[in-house]
Amino acid sequence: MDRNHALPQVQLPAEPNALRRIDFCAPQSYKGSGFLSIPDLPRVAEEVTAVLPGDGFDWDIKTHFESLPGSESHQIMELGLKGRLHLTCQRCLQGCAVELDEKRQFIFLATESQADEYPPEDEDREPLVASQQFNLLETIEDEILLSIPLIPKHPEGFCEPHTPVFGEDDEDEVPAERENPFNILKNMKKN
Template identity: 55%
Template structure:
């Protein structure tokens, strides 16, 4: 006889607003997937240099209960993110495409104290607090922001540093607009020759 009852599974809606409040306190699991444009991710959108119709992130989520020997089963969540956006290249100061692909796994704990005490050496799991109003959209935004490069750059050789570019422009402008003034003695010498 099977002592582990099969829990109901709910498919999450794809509307961003619905992802702001998910009840994790009920005995059920969740699955879902969709696409989030930058407009649905206001904190991520603030980082964007420009917006392209292709910019945004595919997401997929699955929660499940993982049994612990001699203890209560813990709720875990797999999150998969894949997408792109444009950031400012710190080499040339022009927009550059940045691609993100992350698959973090989370474990839900009863309170903040347990989450704070969760062992840091367990890199595979990130602790979150179980809530009846869990903000999945906020968690998605957090993970995207954490995976963006600190110093975005085009691939090596794909752009020219802004300092070199502006330095070349400056020297060109100086050559065209500023000429050395004529020596006043040469002007006098030329005037004397004309007399």
């Protein structure tokens, strides 16, 4: 008999604080979805340049048990993230919206040493250590932070034009010939 059909499926709460203590050691599978705003994610909030209406992330999670060849059954978690945040474009230094749409799979293991020994060639699943008070909110936030581009920028051709600052001339104007700064010294010597 398939273990997934024999185990109860628990609906995860959508409230951020309730996601801080999930019992992934219990013999049950989980399913849930919700929306996390930027203030719900303090480490992500440190990265953004502005928070606009609609910024944040829809998340959905499903878990199931799977038997691996030659070992016991492990809980697999599928995490989907879709949302938007605002960062600084590294081309024009103006704010730009960054859309993220990520899907990840994790495998829960019993100990830290099992997670360390998990085969690195299995790139499809990242190992996590199951606990009775697993912080799912922190894992979601980690995945958002890992998905943020290292160099955020607008799509090609969408950067806002550079606005002159500190009396810079417009690009269309021909720059005037600069006066030699040592002319003042030369005039002082004459006096």
